Amino acid sequence: MIVDLGDLGFEQGAHILLQRALGPLRPGDEVGVAGLDPALAMHVEVWCRAKGHHTRRADDNDDGIRVWVTRGRADLDRWMHAERAGGPSPLGIVDAPPAHWGLAARGALVEPGGPPIAADLASRELVWADLAPALYANAAASQWDPATAIAWDAPVDLVPEIERAVVQVMTFLVENEQAALVVPARLLARIHPHFREVLQLLAVQAADEARHVEVFTRRALLTGGEMGTSSVSGRESLATLLREPDFSMASFLLSVLGEGSFLNLLTFIDRNAPDPVTRQVARMARQDEARHVAFGVAHLQHQGTLDRTLLGRLRGAIEQRHETLISSAGLNQDVFDSLVVLAAGEWTPAGIRRGYAAVQQLQAEMDEGRQHRLVRLGFPHDEAAELSALHTRNFM
Amino acid sequence: MTLLMGAVAYDPKVVTIWGGFRSWLNDNGLPFDFVLYSQYERQAEDLAEGRIDAAWNSPLAWIRSRRLAEARGRTLTPLVMRDTDRDLTSLIVVRADSPFKDVADLKGETVAVGAVDSPQATLLPLSYLASRDVPVNVRRFDVGVGLHGDHIGGERDAARALIAGSVAAACMIDSNHLLFGREGTLPAGSTRVIGQTAPFDHCNMTVGETVSDRTRADFAELLLSMSYTDPKVRPLFDLEGLTRWEPGRTSGYPALEKAVDETGFYDAAGAVTAADYRP
Numbered sequence: 262m263i264v265d266l267g268d269l270g271f272e273q274g275a276h277i278l279l280q281r282a283l284g285p286l287r288p289g290d291e292v293g294v295a296g297l298d299p300a301l302a303m304h305v306e307v308w309c310r311a312k313g314h315h316t317r318r319a320d321d322n323d324d325g326i327r328v329w330v331t332r333g334r335a336d337l338d339r340w341m342h343a344e345r346a347g348g349p350s351p352l353g354i355v356d357a358p359p360a361h362w363g364l365a366a367r368g369a370l371v372e373p374g375g376p377p378i379a380a381d382l383a384s385r386e387l388v389w390a391d392l393a394p395a396l397y398a399n400a401a402a403s404q405w406d407p408a409t410a411i412a413w414d415a416p417v418d419l420v421p422e423i424e425r426a427v428v429q430v431m432t433f434l435v436e437n438e439q440a441a442l443v444v445p446a447r448l449l450a451r452i453h454p455h456f457r458e459v460l461q462l463l464a465v466q467a468a469d470e471a472r473h474v475e476v477f478t479r480r481a482l483l484t485g486g487e488m489g490t491s492s493v494s495g496r497e498s499l500a501t502l503l504r505e506p507d508f509s510m511a512s513f514l515l516s517v518l519g520e521g522s523f524l525n526l527l528t529f530i531d532r533n534a535p536d537p538v539t540r541q542v543a544r545m546a547r548q549d550e551a552r553h554v555a556f557g558v559a560h561l562q563h564q565g566t567l568d569r570t571l572l573g574r575l576r577g578a579i580e581q582r583h584e585t586l587i588s589s590a591g592l593n594q595d596v597f598d599s600l601v602v603l604a605a606g607e608w609t610p611a612g613i614r615r616g617y618a619a620v621q622q623l624q625a626e627m628d629e630g631r632q633h634r635l636v637r638l639g640f641p642h643d644e645a646a647e648l649s650a651l652h653t654r655n656f657m
Numbered sequence: 658m659t660l661l662m663g664a665v666a667y668d669p670k671v672v673t674i675w676g677g678f679r680s681w682l683n684d685n686g687l688p689f690d691f692v693l694y695s696q697y698e699r700q701a702e703d704l705a706e707g708r709i710d711a712a713w714n715s716p717l718a719w720i721r722s723r724r725l726a727e728a729r730g731r732t733l734t735p736l737v738m739r740d741t742d743r744d745l746t747s748l749i750v751v752r753a754d755s756p757f758k759d760v761a762d763l764k765g766e767t768v769a770v771g772a773v774d775s776p777q778a779t780l781l782p783l784s785y786l787a788s789r790d791v792p793v794n795v796r797r798f799d800v801g802v803g804l805h806g807d808h809i810g811g812e813r814d815a816a817r818a819l820i821a822g823s824v825a826a827a828c829m830i831d832s833n834h835l836l837f838g839r840e841g842t843l844p845a846g847s848t849r850v851i852g853q854t855a856p857f858d859h860c861n862m863t864v865g866e867t868v869s870d871r872t873r874a875d876f877a878e879l880l881l882s883m884s885y886t887d888p889k890v891r892p893l894f895d896l897e898g899l900t901r902w903e904p905g906r907t908s909g910y911p912a913l914e915k916a917v918d919e920t921g922f923y924d925a926a927g928a929v930t931a932a933d934y935r936p
Contacts, residue, residue, distance in 0.1 A: 272838025272845045300834070300850055303748070307832045310741050313885075313900035335900035338885040374888025 266296030271304035358455035426602035431481035432489035442470035492593035498655035516557025591654030696803025715805035724927030735905030749852030766825035769815035775806025782828035784916035803936025858909020
């Protein structure tokens with residue numbers, strides 16, 4: 262076999278043509294290299310020495326051949342024990358991807374060795390939900406641009422006390438969304454990248470929360486005032502979410518119970534908003550939160566089919582969080598009052614009565630929503646009611 | 658007893674390489690440790706004195722430690738070498754547009770070489786020119802003196818001087834001619850090779866008599882058994898630039914022995930006699 266390199270030199274990539282010629286051959290087979298570059302024979306020798314091939318100079322009878330290359334086996338040895346990292350589609354997911362697959366694309370041919378990835382969530386059983394690929398696709402298609410999705414120039418001209426109530430609610434939302442950003446971001450760094458769709462979904466979830474933080478902050482500052490208050494009790498409640506190390510429990514407390522309750526809260530704000538910008542930011546955020554809740558529920562439903570102890574552990578997580586927060590004041594009083602004022606929309610006894618009733622209605626809807634989702638996870642109705650009542654008074 | 662090897666820290670990767678080899682050898686039953694030197698001369702002296710059992714030696718360090726040891730009635734053995742240490746050549750390179758067609762044309766011209774102690778970029782090519790009776794003015798690029806040319810800096814500076822037009826020719830090892838071409842130090846097609854030395858050998862694992870024959874044999878056998886298919890070995894081989902160990906041999910060093918004698922670099926007993934060599 263002969264490979265003619267023309268006037269291509271080895272400092273211009275000629276090795277690629279030689280490599281292609283050697284590829285299909287067996288170790289020990291010989292290739293003649295022809296070419297016009299004056300340094301060709303020397304450079305073939307240098308390249309082959311480094312790659313484990315042998316060479317001999319051609320003689321005058323070899324008709325244009327400059328050097329003969331005997332194929333070595335270093336390249337074959339490198340890939341001898343290589344394996345496919347599962348398959349590229351979700352059907353190719355393996356139950357327990359090895360740590361040394363690391364960041365390799367699913368389905369890639371992986372050279373053995375290399376640094377193990379520090380991913381402690383590395384089993385299909387722990388992290389996977391069949392709904393993840395579809396939810397990711399939906400999430401990616403539903404991304405919106407905070408600069409254009411909200412009509413920031415819509416008229417916002419509220420009396421100062423109502424505006425202050427809106428600002429307080431926005432301040433509370435930002436604080437909660439920051440917790441909702443940090444929790445999936447921390448979890449995704451712990452998941453083996455083999456479960457790509459789960460990482461993608463959590464990444465988009467974190468990006469969703471980043472947008473929410475932005476739009477709620479922007480609405481709070483829209484009329485030039487200061488941010489509202491942040492209470493110890495609110496931060497205490499959120500800190501318990503950040504401390505939960507178990508993927509399923511974190512997903513349960515944050516997505517199913519916390520963000521689930523937020524769906525009701527954002528609907529409430531949408532329904533009662535005193536201005537169009539407040540209404541829009543709540544509505545846009547709600548779309549995203551619904552997806553987060555759906556993944557949390559799907560993940561836990563999947564878990565429930567594999568793990569009979571799941572419901573008991575979920576119950577334990579709620580109870581433990583309740584115990585931790587039992588001495589905490591619960592919802593920031595400023596937030597509660599601001600929700601009333603926001604829904605009142607006016608500074609009159611009739612308005613406040615209406616607003617107060619609306620917030621009571623909101624709390625009932627949140628409780629109902631939580632119970633509904635707990636039942637979907639397999640809890641009996643009475644137990645769902647009991648557990649829902651233990652949920653933090655801070656909503657998230 | 659632990660076999661103690663010396664290696665010269667010419668680059669931070671040396672720690673990774675020998676740390677990896679150390680783990681592998683220990684895991685495979687050979688108690689092995691290493692010490693690092695900042696330059697080859699002290700390592701050669703310590704090996705000859707028996708303060709270390711083995712040394713990963715440059716070809717020049719092999720020659721010096723062998724001479725030092727033999728002067729003391731001791732014997733050193735080149736146990737193994739990399740497959741890539743065998744049959745290297747050094748080149749005399751000129752600009753493609755220069756009038757020089759043959760090394761004889763360089764008579765009286767200025768030739769750039771690497772560091773004073775570089776076998777491949779200084780000692781061997783200058784000996785080659787001398788053997789062809791071509792006296793030249795030498796412009797030396799002393800980078801990493803004491804590292805016996807392991808530091809590529811001097812060779813690269815010589816190549817740059819050639820392209821800059823300040824010298825008529827530059828000396829370098831064949832693999833660096835390709836490397837400098839690929840990285841653009843020597844633009845493709847900008848140079849011609851007008852001289853090439855006969856093949857010579859480079860580094861070897863030199864072992865002394867401070868360890869038993871059995872340990873020496875075990876060390877050789879283990880190294881020769883290291884396989885590129887082993888995922889623990891392969892990254893180390895890639896860093897150290899080999900695909901397998903080969904048995905050591907002395908047949909690739911006579912040209913350097915001759916160059917050392919011609920220039921009076923070391924004397925027959927291994928003393929450093931080069932006047933302007935300060936590692």
